[in-house]
Every structure is written in C-alpha cells, then in structure tokens.
Amino acid sequence: MDLKVLFNDLIRFETELWNAVDARLRAEVGLPLGNFDVMRVVRRVTPCRVHDIARELSITVGGTSKAVDRIEALGHCERRANPEDRRSSVIVLTPAGERLLADATGVFESELDTRLGSVLSARALRDFAGALAKLRAAGDDERLV
Template identity: 40%
Template structure:
C-alpha cells in the first residue's frame, strides 16, 4: 500500500460519511509532480540551465526558423510574468544564448532571438530531456502511457489548464 492509499484508508475509517476516493487521484498526481521536478531539473542543470531558462530556450527553438518571439509572446507561451521572462532573458543573454534585437517593423519593440550557441545547447539539452522523460516512464507500457496522457489531457482541459 502506498502513502496515498494509507491516507485514504485512514480517512475511510475516521470519516466513512465522506467519499475520499478523489484523494487517490489528486494525492498521487501531487506526489508524482513533486517527485518529477528534481528528476527533470537535474538534467537541465547538466547544461547549466534552470527550469525557466530551459523553458525559454525550448520555446524559442520549437518556433522554427528564425527562432524569434517578442518578450510578451514568450511570457504567454511560458505562462510566466513579463518580469520573470525579463530576468530569464538577462541570464540567457549574458551567456550568449539569446539576443534582444529591435523589431524590424517597429523600432520601439524588441524581439528575442535564439543564437546559434543557444540552439546548439537547447538541441543537446532537449535530447537529454526527452531521454530522461522516457526513462521516468519506463514503468508504463505504451498503452498505459497513451491512456494516462489522454486522461490527464481531459483533466487539464476540465480545469482550464
């Protein structure tokens, strides 16, 4: 019996009037998320990146050529505040991984461009990240992964996430 099942059993004994079965799902999602974070960030750290920096580089990279977004678009696509994006960009720019440039059509606006060094780093980091995620899911077969992905997508949609 895992920790969540033990907690559920205790609540069934103490409060049999409550349907505590949602604890079995939400509790496990919470524990899995907490266990995954250090597993994921350890890979980012191998490339000298924090979670937010990895996210910015990956977001730029998956846009395709010319690997450019405005700071506002980056904030929207990484789901953080513009202030958080600005701090991440400061760190990445200092390392030569991104550049901020004047927008070609509006000199007051800025765009963020992934540099060749940034592209090489995120390509290597992304390959390691995907391999790590595959390792983390080894306990599930392909069918179970597909089912879990589908169920989590449905839950996320119902929560507006």
C-alpha cells in the same frame, strides 16, 4: 476516488519529475530546467516575444522577462528589435544557445524516457496525455469566465 489524494500524488510527482530532470540537465550540460523550457519555446515559436513564452509556459510576463534576461546574460539568447512592432522585441537563440539546447534536448528526452516511457505503456502514456490535455483545456475555459 479521493480527489485530495489524486491532487497530492499529481503535485508530488510533478515536483519529483521536475527535480530529477533539472538535476540531470544541470549535471550533464549545466543548464537549469527553467532555462531549458524557455529556450525550447524560443526555438519553437517564430517570431518569439516575452509574451509568447509567458503564455506557453503559463508564467507571468515579469517572471518571463527576468528569465530571458538571465539566459541572455549567459549568451544563450538575444533580444532583437521586432520589425512588426517597434514597442517590443523578439528573442532568438544564439549559436551557443542552439548548441546547448541540442545537447540538453538529448538529456531531457533520455530522462523522460527513464521516468515515463519505461514505466508506462504507450497506450497508458497516450491516455495520460489525453487526460492532462482535457484538464488543462477545462482550466483554460474557466479562466475565460
């Protein structure tokens, strides 16, 4: 197995998948995939801080803060004082953000089913997910060194 070819295929597939999902989300609900990703973390992690989003998405805290600012400016989330730590804030979705995320989730799942679920068997998807999890865990271990 030529790992360089595998690397190129993996990166190109990720880019093509991101672009396809992003284009469909923008067209059908007016929401970029980057904002959708952040909003999904905000809904899932409670309480949610900028640091939590950055960790979940493997992006910088500065980039995350700017993304939250953009989403907040659109009225889809808001920062509230953190009752456990006055130096930070927690991020929550607004009712409009909740509705948008619900609509976008259906579009997101449909596009993933089209691009992944309809192409690979359930077993192949489980194997692929397991391999990715193993690779990501190995990368986490290396960052600790």
